[in-house]
Amino acid sequence: MALVAEDDRLMSDQHTVHCDCGAVEVTMLGQPRVHGYCHCEDCRELLQVPYHSVLAWEGDKVGFSSGEADTVEFKHPEKQMTRVFCKHCGEVLYNTNKMGWKLVSQLLFKKCHGDELPAGFEPTGHFFYARRVIDIGDNLPKK
Ligand SMILES: [Zn+2]
Ligand SMILES: [Zn+2]
Numbered sequence: 365m366a367l368v369a370e371d372d373r374l375m376s377d378q379h380t381v382h383c384d385c386g387a388v389e390v391t392m393l394g395q396p397r398v399h400g401y402c403h404c405e406d407c408r409e410l411l412q413v414p415y416h417s418v419l420a421w422e423g424d425k426v427g428f429s430s431g432e433a434d435t436v437e438f439k440h441p442e443k444q445m446t447r448v449f450c451k452h453c454g455e456v457l458y459n460t461n462k463m464g465w466k467l468v469s470q471l472l473f474k475k476c477h478g479d480e481l482p483a484g485f486e487p488t489g490h491f492f493y494a495r496r497v498i499d500i501g502d503n504l505p506k507k
Pocket of ligand 1: 383384385386387388450451452453454455
């Protein structure tokens with residue numbers, strides 16, 4: 365009986381996202397370790413965004429549940445960062461940082477979950493805010 369309960373708990377602690385065309389699905393285990401907004405230059409350059417809305421897990425918590433062969437991994441020529449996208453629709457599933465963490469966009473997550481983030485996934489703050497290119501007027505902590 366204990367095993368069944370454990371399985372149920374693990375099942376409910378899994379989340380998935382998929383790319384726009386549906387060829388690729390990624391599964392994340394457990395709660396993200398970091399959930400917030402990153403204003404660093406690296407995220408901006410890698411993803412061509414003014415800041416990144418991050419849900420970050422350690423690398424071994426995120427994997428493909430389908431379509432891995434349909435993905436392309438772009439490795440940054442100088443930085444230890446990658447961005448992994450679907451070769452059909454071009455959507456980025458996640459990117460990696462130099463610690464090997466996998467960062468899923470809050471925007472992608474919300475798109476796949478009825479525009480909502482589950483409890484424990486809400487943004488907790490702005491990181492590297494001093495390096496920003498745009499000011500943010502919300503009340504979240506800025507560090
Ligand atoms: Zn796709
Ligand atoms: Zn960043």
